[in-house]
Amino acid sequence: IIFVQFKEETSLILNDAAIITNILKTENHLYNFHIVYNCSYRVPILLFNGYKEDGRMLSFNEVWEDLPQAYKNEEIKTYITQKEHPALGIPFYHIHPCNTSELMAIVLKEGKMDQNDYLCSWLSLVAPIVGLRFPLDLMIKKE
Numbered sequence: 001i002i003f004v005q006f007k008e009e010t011s012l013i014l015n016d017a018a019i020i021t022n023i024l025k026t027e028n029h030l031y032n033f034h035i036v037y038n039c040s041y042r043v044p045i046l047l048f049n050g051y052k053e054d055g056r057m058l059s060f061n062e063v064w065e066d067l068p069q070a071y072k073n074e075e076i077k078t079y080i081t082q083k084e085h086p087a088l089g090i091p092f093y094h095i096h097p098c099n100t101s102e103l104m105a106i107v108l109k110e111g112k113m114d115q116n117d118y119l120c121s122w123l124s125l126v127a128p129i130v131g132l133r134f135p136l137d138l139m140i141k142k143e
Contacts, residue, residue, distance in 0.1 A: 028053055029066055033132055035119070036086060043100040044119060046126050047085055047092035063093060071129045095126055 034047040050058035050066060058066075064077070079098075082091045100122070107113075107121050127134065 029058060029062070031066075031130075031132075033130075034085065034092070035123070038097050041097040041100060043097045043104065044122055045094050045097045045100075046123075046130065046132075047083075047094045048130055048132075049090075049092050060093070066131065068128065068131050076129065095129060 030051045030053070032049050032051075035044050036047055037043075038045045050063050052058065060080075063080075064072070067076075079096045080093055081096050082093055084090065085092045103125060104118070104122060107125075108118075113121065123134070
């Protein structure tokens with residue numbers, strides 16, 4: 001895990017890349033996922049881009065086709081937008097952070113969390129929406 005500090009936003013590069021294979025297609029899609037802190041909403045956001053095997057960026061419709069079926073609905077579709085990556089300066093898709101604070105307030109009702117617990121809890125809520133899987137040992141506290 002690499003932390004990079006920017007002027008207005010902090011970026012955490014979670015993984016170099018993840019590959020999502022759509023069983024109905026013969027083509028593999030490569031996805032990059034980045035976690036960036038959004039200063040306006042004061043919450044983390046998950047930035048992601050998908051690429052074809054030849055390196056071309058996926059269109060929104062192609063990304064939409066790759067999402068898990070359980071999360072494909074018109075409401076989710078309105079929350080997936082593009083913004084410029086604060087470090088790379090290229091468009092990345094993201095799940096809009098407008099409701100993240102309210103969602104995390106429900107999680108935080110159980111008590112105080114340190115930053116790592118907060119980030120892991122948040123990630124466990126947003127990662128499935130885009131089909132991102134990560135090792136379970138990431139969620140286990142190391143003493």
